[in-house]
Amino acid sequence: MREHRRKDAVWRFLTYAFILVMAVAMLVPLYWMLVAATLPQDEFLNLTPRFYPGTAFLENFASLQDRTDFVRSIWNSVFIAGVYTVLSVLLCSMAGFAFAKYEFRFKEPIFYLILGTLVLPIQLLVIPLFLMMAQIEWTDTFRAIILPWLANPIGIFLMRQNMKSIPDALLESARMDGATEFQIFYRIALPAMRSSLAALAIILFLFQWDLFLYPLVILESEANYTIPVALAGLEGTQRIYYDQIMVATTLAIVPLAILFLVLQKQFVSGILAGSLKE
Amino acid sequence: MTPATATRRRLWDRFRFARQGLSDRLPRLPSVAYLFISPFFVLFGLFLLFPILYTVYLSFFEYQGVSFDSLLWIDLGPILIDVPRVAELEFVGLGNYARILNDGLFWDAMYNTTYILAIQVPIMIGLALALALALNASFVRFKGVFRTAIALPVSANIVAYSTIFLLLFNEFGLINSLLVALGLEEIQWFRSAFWARNTIIAAVTWRWTGYNMIILLAGLQNIPQQLYEAAEIDGASRWQKFRYVTVPQLKPVLLFVVVLSTIGTFKLFAEPYVITGGGPSNATITIVQYIYKEAFDSWNLGYASALTVVFVTIVSAISIVQVRIGGED
Numbered sequence: 001m002r003e004h005r006r007k008d009a010v011w012r013f014l015t016y017a018f019i020l021v022m023a024v025a026m027l028v029p030l031y032w033m034l035v036a037a038t039l040p041q042d043e044f045l046n047l048t049p050r051f052y053p054g055t056a057f058l059e060n061f062a063s064l065q066d067r068t069d070f071v072r073s074i075w076n077s078v079f080i081a082g083v084y085t086v087l088s089v090l091l092c093s094m095a096g097f098a099f100a101k102y103e104f105r106f107k108e109p110i111f112y113l114i115l116g117t118l119v120l121p122i123q124l125l126v127i128p129l130f131l132m133m134a135q136i137e138w139t140d141t142f143r144a145i146i147l148p149w150l151a152n153p154i155g156i157f158l159m160r161q162n163m164k165s166i167p168d169a170l171l172e173s174a175r176m177d178g179a180t181e182f183q184i185f186y187r188i189a190l191p192a193m194r195s196s197l198a199a200l201a202i203i204l205f206l207f208q209w210d211l212f213l214y215p216l217v218i219l220e221s222e223a224n225y226t227i228p229v230a231l232a233g234l235e236g237t238q239r240i241y242y243d244q245i246m247v248a249t250t251l252a253i254v255p256l257a258i259l260f261l262v263l264q265k266q267f268v269s270g271i272l273a274g275s276l277k278e
Numbered sequence: 279m280t281p282a283t284a285t286r287r288r289l290w291d292r293f294r295f296a297r298q299g300l301s302d303r304l305p306r307l308p309s310v311a312y313l314f315i316s317p318f319f320v321l322f323g324l325f326l327l328f329p330i331l332y333t334v335y336l337s338f339f340e341y342q343g344v345s346f347d348s349l350l351w352i353d354l355g356p357i358l359i360d361v362p363r364v365a366e367l368e369f370v371g372l373g374n375y376a377r378i379l380n381d382g383l384f385w386d387a388m389y390n391t392t393y394i395l396a397i398q399v400p401i402m403i404g405l406a407l408a409l410a411l412a413l414n415a416s417f418v419r420f421k422g423v424f425r426t427a428i429a430l431p432v433s434a435n436i437v438a439y440s441t442i443f444l445l446l447f448n449e450f451g452l453i454n455s456l457l458v459a460l461g462l463e464e465i466q467w468f469r470s471a472f473w474a475r476n477t478i479i480a481a482v483t484w485r486w487t488g489y490n491m492i493i494l495l496a497g498l499q500n501i502p503q504q505l506y507e508a509a510e511i512d513g514a515s516r517w518q519k520f521r522y523v524t525v526p527q528l529k530p531v532l533l534f535v536v537v538l539s540t541i542g543t544f545k546l547f548a549e550p551y552v553i554t555g556g557g558p559s560n561a562t563i564t565i566v567q568y569i570y571k572e573a574f575d576s577w578n579l580g581y582a583s584a585l586t587v588v589f590v591t592i593v594s595a596i597s598i599v600q601v602r603i604g605g606e607d
Binding site: 011012015016018019022023025026027029030032033036091092094095097098099102103104110114117119120121123124125126127128129130131132134135147148149150151153156181182185206209210212213217227228229231232234235242245246248249252253256257259260261264267268271272 | 310311312314315317318319321322325326327328329330332333336344365405408409412413415417418424426427428429430431432433434435436437438439441442443444445446452484487488489492493496516541544545547548551552566569570573574579582583586589590593594597
């Protein structure tokens with residue numbers, strides 16, 4: 001019995017040690033980034049690592065802002081991802097509602113066609129989309145970034161699954177009361193789906209926020225750069241300004257990380273919603 | 279009435295009858311359903327289906343540049359509809375595909391991607407599974423805190439975290455400083471193919487382990503507790519419970535995570551683009567990066583499209599094989 005208990009204790013210790021090591025490994029790069037963002041460039045290049053923050057964050061930020069209008073890039077990213085999320089959630093939930101609650105011709109084949117495109121990597125689309133945008137002279141515009149991804153297969157799939165849980169009797173009684181189909185969607189379906197809509201919004205926001213290859217191809221002028229494109233442009237010239245890069249990465253990561261901490265539940269259900277229900 | 283008109287009339291009647299029969303057989307369609315799906319479907323067709331077909335089409339051509347000829351030109355007085363031709367192309371048949379076979383750099387990129395995949399995915403899934411199991415153990419406290427800490431990288435912007443890894447593994451980066459502090463040799467991470475690849479593997483693992491852990495954790499929590507209780511009554515050891523209860527129950531979720539991660543790592547672009555730039559001497563160039571280079575550095579859009587078609591075919595084939603293997607018992 002005592003032997004058993006000792007083995008148990010060792011097991012528990014090892015489990016804790018593993019979790020702790022992993023948690024630290026995940027946090028160290030982020031913490032180091034925060035510290036580095038507050039150090040003057042010469043101190044950053046000291047070979048002895050330093051683990052407590054300095055005071056140069058604002059100076060570093062000023063020199064970053066001097067070199068490239070990073071605040072503008074943040075605004076671009078927030079604007080693009082925000083508009084995209086609202087429109088796409090609306091579009092996907094409308095279509096999902098139709099697929100869940102109405103009968104129409106070719107419903108099943110259309111739905112499976114949409115599902116099938118989930119497997120394809122989105123990089124497939126970059127070349128033809130670039131050519132299309134070049135032809136209608138939409139390159140270097142936000143609409144070229146937002147429009148192509150609005151009809152998101154994951155979104156319609158998720159909304160169809162969730163809209164199915166709305167009882168038909170509820171919709172029927174609304175119809176009896178003389179509600180139009182659009183009112184039913186707007187007044188009954190959408191409010192009932194609030195938590196799935198939040199989860200979908202998070203998936204879509206993150207998707208657009210992280211998009212890199214496509215904006216890299218489409219955007220030309222620096223004033224239109226999104227955060228990833230602006231970040232990628234920061235290094236590369238002869239000299240690397242570590243202080244500026246660290247401030248920029250901090251600004252790119254910290255707001256979302258805070259959002260993650262606050263909306264943890266929605267975040268997690270958002271990730272799961274996009275994955276588990278296959 | 280001439281015989282010809284009579285025949286036509288009969289045919290027309292039959293056609294109308296067939297149509298009527300068809301519409302009687304179908305359930306009543308609320309036309310509002312079409313209103314709900316049409317915006318989605320217009321965008322879906324325009325920006326997803328058309329580009330996919332267009333890629334396949336482009337792959338048989340050599341791109342010569344943008345053309346200013348009109349494909350469609352309708353003059354209605356005040357309204358002028360002018361649809362420009364999408365691109366000036368020269369038909370080369372299967373030429374692009376033949377070129378792929380002898381393209382050393384494509385096979386290098388293929389090899390690099392497969393190499394990173396073969397090492398990164400097992401390590402990451404192993405870590406994610408171990409973490410999910412650990413955080414699912416009944417005795418562990420502060421689960422929420424640990425889960426949050428480990429999943430935090432999920433919120434990191436892809437280019438931003440790649441930049442952090444670039445600086446972490448730089449010549450004067452934190453990693454080298456620590457190595458020196460421990461009395462070890464500095465490593466030129468980006469000058470050797472081996473270390474450059476491992477840096478990318480470390481970065482991708484850092485970002486996605488927590489993500490996979492969350493999915494696996496949800497899978498674990500869906501396993502009925504009675505199964506474990508029954509196993510315990512039968513005197514099953516910890517390992518036996520894992521082997522005979524957890525693994526079979528978790529299999530669908532595990533399979534899903536593996537397929538998703540495989541596709542994800544196959545599509546690798548931002549990390550090598552930012553961290554190693556594909557170097558040293560193309561040792562870390564990935565397929566998507568190579569396609570990007572061909573398309574937007576060299577403007578070989580036709581050839582890049584052929585590469586894309588081959589790439590997508592391979593990714594889909596691998597996913598199907600994984601599902602087949604994982605699906606049988």
